[in-house]
Amino acid sequence: MTTVENGVNVQALLEARTALQGAPEAAQFTWRATSKWDHGVHSTTRVQQFFGLGAEQSHKSESVFDADHPAVFAAEDNGITPIEYLLVGLAGCLTAGVASVAQNRGIQLRSVDAVVEGKHDIRGILGADPDVRNGFNDIKVTFSIDADASKEEIEALVAQSQKRSAVFDALTNPTDVTVEVA
Amino acid sequence: MTTVENGVNVQALLEARTALQGAPEAAQFTWRATSKWDHGVHSTTRVQQFFGLGAEQSHKSESVFDADHPAVFAAEDNGITPIEYLLVGLAGCLTAGVASVAQNRGIQLRSVDAVVEGKHDIRGILGADPDVRNGFNDIKVTFSIDADASKEEIEALVAQSQKRSAVFDALTNPTDVTVEVA
Numbered sequence: 001m002t003t004v005e006n007g008v009n010v011q012a013l014l015e016a017r018t019a020l021q022g023a024p025e026a027a028q029f030t031w032r033a034t035s036k037w038d039h040g041v042h043s044t045t046r047v048q049q050f051f052g053l054g055a056e057q058s059h060k061s062e063s064v065f066d067a068d069h070p071a072v073f074a075a076e077d078n079g080i081t082p083i084e085y086l087l088v089g090l091a092g093c094l095t096a097g098v099a100s101v102a103q104n105r106g107i108q109l110r111s112v113d114a115v116v117e118g119k120h121d122i123r124g125i126l127g128a129d130p131d132v133r134n135g136f137n138d139i140k141v142t143f144s145i146d147a148d149a150s151k152e153e154i155e156a157l158v159a160q161s162q163k164r165s166a167v168f169d170a171l172t173n174p175t176d177v178t179v180e181v182a
Numbered sequence: 183m184t185t186v187e188n189g190v191n192v193q194a195l196l197e198a199r200t201a202l203q204g205a206p207e208a209a210q211f212t213w214r215a216t217s218k219w220d221h222g223v224h225s226t227t228r229v230q231q232f233f234g235l236g237a238e239q240s241h242k243s244e245s246v247f248d249a250d251h252p253a254v255f256a257a258e259d260n261g262i263t264p265i266e267y268l269l270v271g272l273a274g275c276l277t278a279g280v281a282s283v284a285q286n287r288g289i290q291l292r293s294v295d296a297v298v299e300g301k302h303d304i305r306g307i308l309g310a311d312p313d314v315r316n317g318f319n320d321i322k323v324t325f326s327i328d329a330d331a332s333k334e335e336i337e338a339l340v341a342q343s344q345k346r347s348a349v350f351d352a353l354t355n356p357t358d359v360t361v362e363v364a
Contacts, residue, residue, distance in 0.1 A: 006221075006222065007221040007222030007223075007224075008222050008223060008257075009222075009256040009257070012256035013255070013256060013308065016255075016256070016308060017305075017308040017309060017310045018310075020304070020305055020308060020310050021305070021310045021311070024303075024305060024311075027303050027304045027305045027308075027310070028301070028302075028303055029301070029302040029303070029304050030299050030300065030301055030302070031263065031265060031266045031269060031299070031300045031302060031318075032269070032297065032298065032299050032300075033266065033269035033270050033272075033273050033297075033298045034273075034295070034296070034297050034298075035270075035273035035274065035277055035295065035296045035298070036293075036294070036295050037277050037280070037281060037291065037293065037294035037295070039188075039189040040188065040189030040190050040191075040281060041189075041190060041277075041278035041281055041282060042189075043273065043274050043277040043278065043294075045269075045270045045273045045274060047262045047266050047269070047270065050252070050266075052254060052304070053254055057252065057254055059252055059259055059262065060253070060259045063261065063262050065247075065270045065274075067270070067271070067273075067274025067275070067277075067278070068278075069278065070232070070239065070241055071242070072234060072235055072239055073195070073198075074191040074194035074195060074198070075190075075191070077241055077242045079245065079274075080229045080241065080245050081213065082270075082271045082272070082273075082274035082275035082278060082348065082349050083213060083271060083275065083348045083349055083352065084213050084215065084229050084232075084271070085267045085268070085270045085271030085274065085349075086267070086268060086271050086349065086352055087213060087214070087215035087227075087229070088215050088217075088227045088229065088247045088249070088264075088267045089249070089264045089265060089266070089267030089268050089271070090215075090264070090359070091215050091216075091217035091225065091227045091249075091264075092217065092225050092227060092247075092249025092261075092264035092267065093249075093264035093265065094361065095217055095219050095223075095225040095249075096223035096224075096225065096249070096250075096251065096264060098219070099219060099222060099223055100223060109219065111218075111219065112218070112219035112225075113216070113217065113218050113219070114216070114217045115214065115215075115216050116214065116215045116216075116217070117212050117213070117214050118212065118213045118214075119210070119211070119212055120210075120211040120212070120213060120348065121206075121209050121210055121211070122202070122209045122211050122234070123199075123202055123203070123206060123209045124346075124348070124351075125346050125347070125348050126195065126198060126199040126202060126209075127199060127346060128199045128200075128202050128203045128209070129203070129206075133351055133355070134346060134347060134348045134350070134351035134352075135348050135349070135351035135352035135355065135357060136213075136348075136352055136357045137357075138357060138358040138359070138360070139357055139358070139359040139360070140359075140360045140361075140362070141359065141360070141361040141362070142362050142363075142364050143361070143362070143363050143364065144363075144364045145363060151363070154363055155363050158361055158363055159361075162361050164306075164307050164309065164316060165307070165316060166264065166265045166302065166306070166307050166316045166317050166318075167264050167265055167267075167268065167317070168316070168359060168361075169306075169315055169316035169317035170265065170268055170316075170317035170318055170353065171352065171353075171356075171357050171359055172356055172357060172358070172359050173315070173317065173356055174353075174354055174355055174356055175317060175318045175319075175320060175321055175353050175354060176320040176321070176354070177272070177320070177321040177322075177323065177350060177353055177354050178320070178321070178322045178323070179276065179322075179323040179325070179340055179341075179344050179350075180322070180323070180324050180325065181324075181325050181326075181327060181333070181336055181337050181340055182324050182325065182326045
């Protein structure tokens with residue numbers, strides 16, 4: 001019996017794992033975002049609906065995100081740069097994993113902070129050098145974690161979080177992306 | 183002489199391309215996000231500072247993003263799911279590219295809308311099936327574009343946007359991600 005309380009309902013997740021092993025079709029989710037161009041390189045993207053467990057689902061509210069380019073790219077900086085959203089997703093995913101694994105292992109967390117840095121040679125996107133890729137050169141995540149656990153246990157939490165992270169996988173392995181005009 | 187006005191300063195971007203061809207060190211950017219665990223799988227990530235053109239730079243304001251899991255994952259839904267942030271970034275990047283290429287080609291845009299859908303078999307992240315990956319199965323982007331151009335010209339805009347997109351590259355090709363504990 002653990003008195004650890006990180007706020008993650010691990011029991012429900014373990015039950016979902018068992019349930020979905022026998023119902024793979026319910027495990028097929030579709031996440032969705034709809035975007036609208038505003039002006040220049042500024043756009044607005046909305047997220048609320050998604051599909052999963054065999055039915056349309058909804059977040060409890062709509063989230064709206066501005067993307068733009070900074071002033072040093074001769075733009076208006078009405079929001080973060082699109083590529084920065086990948087770092088936001090990576091931070092959120094790995095942190096959620098740390099909390100979930102800690103709950104499952106009976107480790108009480110006090111704080112979990114991370115700095116995510118993505119190196120980017122912008123000669124790629126500008127077309128200045130065809131040998132430079134468009135995306136990140138590499139990404140580094142540095143966690144600072146205060147918990148009732150040894151350094152080794154904390155490192156093992158972070159390692160297990162990576163192993164199960166959707167965003168870590170999406171960035172470290174290729175995904176097929178199809179782009180069409182309606 | 184074009185009278186097209188999509189709001190993109192193409193002249194500055196072409197000048198930057200030329201300038202950075204002779205100054206590759208100035209093209210080395212570092213994008214940065216700092217996250218803090220809140221409770222459960224809810225975290226808050228902040229973006230403001232970045233490095234580029236040889237110096238620390240700053241967005242004109244700080245942006246703050248909540249990530250959480252939805253109620254169907256037994257969580258509190260205080261923000262979108264981390265993996266959804268990847269779709270937000272992809273929408274913003276491809277839309278910025280469409281606007282930039284249209285400006286460069288003298289095509290006036292009236293509206294650019296996109297729906298981005300990421301298929302995700304959640305048995306991977308739950309550990310229900312070791313043969314299922316953690317990330318997206320695949321992603322589909324569908325653009326609806328109203329512009330002073332033929333269907334073929336619009337399709338060519340979208341194709342060129344993909345070719346120069348930082349986020350499209352980051353999702354379709356692998357990136358090395360290092361995760362450490364401070």
